[in-house]
Amino acid sequence: MSLLHLQGVGKKFNGLTAVSDFNLSMESGELVGLIGPNGAGKTTVFNLITGVHKPTEGRIVFKGEDITGLRPDLITRRGIARTFQNIRLFSKLTALENVLVANHLRLRSSPVEAVIRLGRYRSEEREMIGYSRSLLEAVGLAHVAGEQAGSLPYGQQRRLEIARALATRPSLLLLDEPAAGMNPVEAQELMDFIRQIRQEFDLTILLIEHHMRVVMGICERILVLDYGVTIAQGSPADIQKDQNVISAYLGVETDA
Amino acid sequence: MDLALFFQHLANGISLGSLYALIAIGYTMVYGILRLINFAHGDLLMMSAYIVFYGMLVFALPWWLSVVLAVLLTAALGMGIERAAYRPLRDSPRISVLISAIGVSFFLQNLGIVVFGGRAKAVYRPAWLAATIDIGGVSITTLALLIPGVTLILLLMLSHLVYRTKTGMAMRAVSRDYDTARLMGIDVDRIISFTFVTGSALAAVGGIMWALRYPQIHPMIGVMPGLKCFVAAVFGGIGNIPGAVLGGFLLGIGEIMLVAFIPNLAGYRDAFAFVILILTLLFRPTGLLGEKMAEKV
Amino acid sequence: MRRQGLKPPGAFVRLSEAYRQQPSRWGPLLTTVIILCLVSFIHWAGGHLNPYQVRILNLIGINIGLGLSLNLINGFTGQFCLGHAGFMAVGAYTATLLMMPPAVKQMNFFMVPLVAPLRQVELPFLAALLLGGLLSALMGVFIGAPVLRLRGDYLAIATLGFSEIIRIVITNIRSVTNGALGLKGIPAYTDLWWSWGFALLTLVVVSRLIHSSYGLAFKAIREDEIAAEAMGVGLFRHKMLAFTLGAFIAGVGGGFLASLLTTIDPNMFRFTLTFEILLIVVLGGMGSITGTVIAATIVTVLKEVLRGVEAPMDLGFVSLPGIPGMRMVIFSLLLIVVVLFYREGIMGRRELSWGRVLGTRDKTPDRGADT
Numbered sequence: 001m002s003l004l005h006l007q008g009v010g011k012k013f014n015g016l017t018a019v020s021d022f023n024l025s026m027e028s029g030e031l032v033g034l035i036g037p038n039g040a041g042k043t044t045v046f047n048l049i050t051g052v053h054k055p056t057e058g059r060i061v062f063k064g065e066d067i068t069g070l071r072p073d074l075i076t077r078r079g080i081a082r083t084f085q086n087i088r089l090f091s092k093l094t095a096l097e098n099v100l101v102a103n104h105l106r107l108r109s110s111p112v113e114a115v116i117r118l119g120r121y122r123s124e125e126r127e128m129i130g131y132s133r134s135l136l137e138a139v140g141l142a143h144v145a146g147e148q149a150g151s152l153p154y155g156q157q158r159r160l161e162i163a164r165a166l167a168t169r170p171s172l173l174l175l176d177e178p179a180a181g182m183n184p185v186e187a188q189e190l191m192d193f194i195r196q197i198r199q200e201f202d203l204t205i206l207l208i209e210h211h212m213r214v215v216m217g218i219c220e221r222i223l224v225l226d227y228g229v230t231i232a233q234g235s236p237a238d239i240q241k242d243q244n245v246i247s248a249y250l251g252v253e254t255d256a
Numbered sequence: 257m258d259l260a261l262f263f264q265h266l267a268n269g270i271s272l273g274s275l276y277a278l279i280a281i282g283y284t285m286v287y288g289i290l291r292l293i294n295f296a297h298g299d300l301l302m303m304s305a306y307i308v309f310y311g312m313l314v315f316a317l318p319w320w321l322s323v324v325l326a327v328l329l330t331a332a333l334g335m336g337i338e339r340a341a342y343r344p345l346r347d348s349p350r351i352s353v354l355i356s357a358i359g360v361s362f363f364l365q366n367l368g369i370v371v372f373g374g375r376a377k378a379v380y381r382p383a384w385l386a387a388t389i390d391i392g393g394v395s396i397t398t399l400a401l402l403i404p405g406v407t408l409i410l411l412l413m414l415s416h417l418v419y420r421t422k423t424g425m426a427m428r429a430v431s432r433d434y435d436t437a438r439l440m441g442i443d444v445d446r447i448i449s450f451t452f453v454t455g456s457a458l459a460a461v462g463g464i465m466w467a468l469r470y471p472q473i474h475p476m477i478g479v480m481p482g483l484k485c486f487v488a489a490v491f492g493g494i495g496n497i498p499g500a501v502l503g504g505f506l507l508g509i510g511e512i513m514l515v516a517f518i519p520n521l522a523g524y525r526d527a528f529a530f531v532i533l534i535l536t537l538l539f540r541p542t543g544l545l546g547e548k549m550a551e552k553v
Numbered sequence: 554m555r556r557q558g559l560k561p562p563g564a565f566v567r568l569s570e571a572y573r574q575q576p577s578r579w580g581p582l583l584t585t586v587i588i589l590c591l592v593s594f595i596h597w598a599g600g601h602l603n604p605y606q607v608r609i610l611n612l613i614g615i616n617i618g619l620g621l622s623l624n625l626i627n628g629f630t631g632q633f634c635l636g637h638a639g640f641m642a643v644g645a646y647t648a649t650l651l652m653m654p655p656a657v658k659q660m661n662f663f664m665v666p667l668v669a670p671l672r673q674v675e676l677p678f679l680a681a682l683l684l685g686g687l688l689s690a691l692m693g694v695f696i697g698a699p700v701l702r703l704r705g706d707y708l709a710i711a712t713l714g715f716s717e718i719i720r721i722v723i724t725n726i727r728s729v730t731n732g733a734l735g736l737k738g739i740p741a742y743t744d745l746w747w748s749w750g751f752a753l754l755t756l757v758v759v760s761r762l763i764h765s766s767y768g769l770a771f772k773a774i775r776e777d778e779i780a781a782e783a784m785g786v787g788l789f790r791h792k793m794l795a796f797t798l799g800a801f802i803a804g805v806g807g808g809f810l811a812s813l814l815t816t817i818d819p820n821m822f823r824f825t826l827t828f829e830i831l832l833i834v835v836l837g838g839m840g841s842i843t844g845t846v847i848a849a850t851i852v853t854v855l856k857e858v859l860r861g862v863e864a865p866m867d868l869g870f871v872s873l874p875g876i877p878g879m880r881m882v883i884f885s886l887l888l889i890v891v892v893l894f895y896r897e898g899i900m901g902r903r904e905l906s907w908g909r910v911l912g913t914r915d916k917t918p919d920r921g922a923d924t
Contacts, residue, residue, distance in 0.1 A: 050783060052779065052783075071782070071787075072779075072782040072783055073782045073783075073784075073785050073786055073787045073788070074787075076782075076783060076784060076785035077785050081783075081784075082783055084780065084783075088777050088779065088780040088783075089777075089780070090772065090773050090776035090777060090780065090781075091776065092772075092776055092902070093769075093772060093773070093776065097769055097772075100766070100769055101769050101770060101772075101773040101781070101784055101786065102784040102785065103766070104766050104767075104769065104770045104773075104784075104785065104786055105784070105785030105786065107766050107767075111762060111765075111767050111794055114761070114762065114765035114766060114767050115758055115761045115762050115765070116761075117761065121765070124766075125765070125766060128766065164784065165784075167784075168784060168785050291706075292706070293706045293709070293710060341889055341893065344893055345892070345893065348896065350705055350706060351633050351705065351706075351709075352892050352896060354633070354705075354706050354709060355831070355835055355888065355892045356888075356889055356892045356893065358828065358831070358888070359885045359886075359888035359889035359892065360885070360889060361885075362825070362828055362881055362884070362885035362888075363882060363885035363886060363889065365881075366878040366879075366880075366881035366882045366885060367878070367882055368878075369877055369878025369881075370876055370877070370878040370879055370882055373877075374877055374878060475878075479824075483713075483714075483717070486710065487714075490707075490710075523721070523724065523725040524721060524722075524725060526717070526721055527717065527718045527721040527722070529714075530714035530715070530717055530718050531718065533710070533711065533714045534699065534700070534711055534714055534715065537699075537700070537703055537707060537711050538699050538700075541703070541707070
């Protein structure tokens with residue numbers, strides 16, 4: 001059984017079709033790329049999976065459970081985490097606090113226990129802090145744990161956002177243009193990093209990316225969206241040859 | 257139900273509703289452009305009423321001159337408030353501007369108490385305004401006829417301004433998209449000032465008619481109409497001028513009818529608007545004529 | 554994958570500050586000393602200060618509690634609510650009706666008799682206060698459930714609307730509240746022990762909640778609702794938690810206020826009351842506990858000092874007429890000036906901690922997040 005299954009998912013905004021008849025099955029451990037020209041509906045697909053938007057049609061099944069139209073926080077609890085195209089860190093909180101927030105969903109102590117600091121709460125908190133710190137270490141940000149997230153350089157903010165997503169302990173990670181605004185060298189580093197966390201955290205990853213070289217280099221399978229319609233899917237080699245894809249991108253700079 | 261009595265109440269409701277509409281327009285215009293609930297808007301009508309009062313009584317000016325002066329001074333005050341208390345916060349979180357607006361509102365009310373005194377003052381109402389006219393068994397005061405008439409004329413002028421002039425086009429552009437409007441070469445600051453001038457002038461006229469209707473004034477006179485007219489603007493669809501007019505009329509008529517037909521609820525009259533507000537926000541946050549706005553993720 | 558102990562302590566020291574407030578090993582000792590000083594001061598004040606001074610101290614204590622409860626909702630959780638006067642009214646009326654002796658009730662309700670079940674009730678102060686707080690919290694649930702979905706200024710106006718509805722209902726249900734006449738002769742139980750106990754307990758509860766994982770969730774909601782929700786923070790649940798707790802504290806505070814003033818009427822609970830608490834929160838800094846404590850003290854004292862401006866003054870050689878309304882003119886100007894020029898207020902989102910006071914904190918740069 002596949003980990004994530006989208007069946008005929010569509011979304012209209014005030015009659016305007018953003019995505020239509022979107023189908024996708026992801027097996028555990030896969031790394032799938034989602035590409036397409038600007039405005040093709042890629043981020044909308046993410047928003048549909050994570051519950052930010054409710055699909056107007058179709059079904060989304062995750063780990064065998066129908067999660068269509070579920071609230072975003074409940075979807076995150078079930079094991080889907082994401083990053084955002086335009087970084088959405090809690091910029092006034094520290095890097096460590098950003099990661100800590102994402103641990104909150106596992107807290108079992110009630111607010112009352114948190115206020116009187118019962119033993120259970122304390123040990124939970126200790127565990128959360130320890131885990132968050134080890135995550136920061138894993139992404140190479142331990143030295144800026146106490147810095148305000150908004151003051152970090154761009155590349156570190158991207159990595160912090162990934163660390164924050166990891167703290168929810170997802171099995172499926174959605175990355176929305178993680179390499180945006182990076183130069184080829186940085187983008188390459190990021191790809192190595194994504195491979196590494198995929199190994200270390202046993203993740204399934206769905207990736208939106210504009211850097212073609214990066215996508216082609218890392219993904220096993222690629223879907224191409226154009227005007228909300230899936231125009232091609234297959235291995236990187238197939239996609240590069242696909243006539244539909246070439247014409248969709250014709251004249252469009254793919255800043256890779 | 258006695259039909260004549262019904263029309264009597266309806267006339268009364270229309271008269272009150274047109275006042276609400278006049279004041280609600282100022283709220284909706286400012287909200288449309290700045291996304292700000294201008295808490296001080298209601299207090300402008302109080303200021304205007306006092307200016308007429310003092311103009312006629314203390315400076316013995318003719319009534320028309322006092323009215324013109326009141327409209328001009330209130331418009332200038334509205335513009336000044338925007339300059340001093342809102343403009344410096346243009347790039348701050350919206351809540352900061354809201355707090356500033358609350359501050360200005362309380363400042364005006366209490367300045368009113370300091371300068372004009374806290375006690376209510378009776379307003380002189382010319383006899384011809386209080387005279388009643390009988391139309392098919394419904395007796396209406398001249399004033400109750402005059403208020404919708406004035407409102408109608410002002411609405412026509414406003415719609416000409418907003419939909420037929422270049423400035424009006426600029427206003428609509430700014431309310432649609434602030435930054436793009438600026439890129440198109442529109443002087444956004446000037447348009448915002450102009451919006452405040454227009455809205456405040458309408459509130460000034462509303463204030464004078466309000467004072468004549470209840471013939472008395474006090475420094476807190478703007479508070480309830482202010483809150484209610486904001487409700488009217490939300491009810492009609494905030495940022496939408498026809499919506500504000502519609503909301504104002506419906507609210508005014510509804511309020512009068514509520515009291516007329518369920519006298520037991522007379523004490524809850526002022527709560528009526530807030531109930532409408534909450535129902536609107538819950539079931540149709542965009543209001544009757546408003547457009548939907550979504551946050552981009 | 555635990556790899557603790559590898560890193561230089563810098564980051565961790567700061568975290569323990571943020572989480573366990575142990576910036577200095579003298580901290581707990583100093584806190585104890587301060588509390589002991591406060592206790593002995595209250596003990597001393599009871600016998601040595603005049604009733605007027607005691608009354609101001611009482612008001613400071615109550616205002617600290619009220620300010621903290623509003624800051625919890627507006628400052629820390631970022632839900633700009635303007636309904637505090639309504640919650641205080643619910644708490645004040647409930648507590649009053651429950652603790653007022655039957656004989657006094659009979660004297661108050663001479664126009665319309667009080668409904669039967671309340672006529673004979675006379676509960677101890679604490680029970681009446683808590684029930685007042687609970688009813689207010691219940692009202693918070695009732696109001697919060699629909700309106701906490703709204704954002705920003707819509708939420709502000711909706712909560713203000715509810716607060717006005719509460720006041721209008723209280724004015725109208727005369728057989729319960731005595732309507733516009735209000736209630737007089739409320740037992741004056743509030744003393745310094747009660748009011749400062751209230752302040753201290755609120756301080757401890759709010760500050761511990763804010764420094765817990767729940768507090769972090771509140772702040773995440775304040776920073777970015779969409780990101781918070783994407784990280785698994787249930788928006789409704791957490792907003793509701795802050796809102797209901799805030800409403801409870803406001804209700805209890807209302808009860809204390811009623812017993813301090815010994816009279817209440819619906820007009821007390823107008824928007825002006827919310828304005829005063831909002832002033833405390835904004836002046837102290839939206840999102841700072843110590844800021845609220847400082848500002849509550851300043852505003853309360855200032856309000857009493859400025860009372861002089863409103864009363865006629867006789868300077869011997871010349872008598873100045875009082876200027877009614879002047880206090881609020883100054884307060885509203887203060888609010889505007891703070892928002893325009895010192896938007897952070899006194900403390901911003903920072904806190905005073907022993908480490909800061911003693912200068913023993915480690916040298917990591919100070920940023921706004923060490924709440």
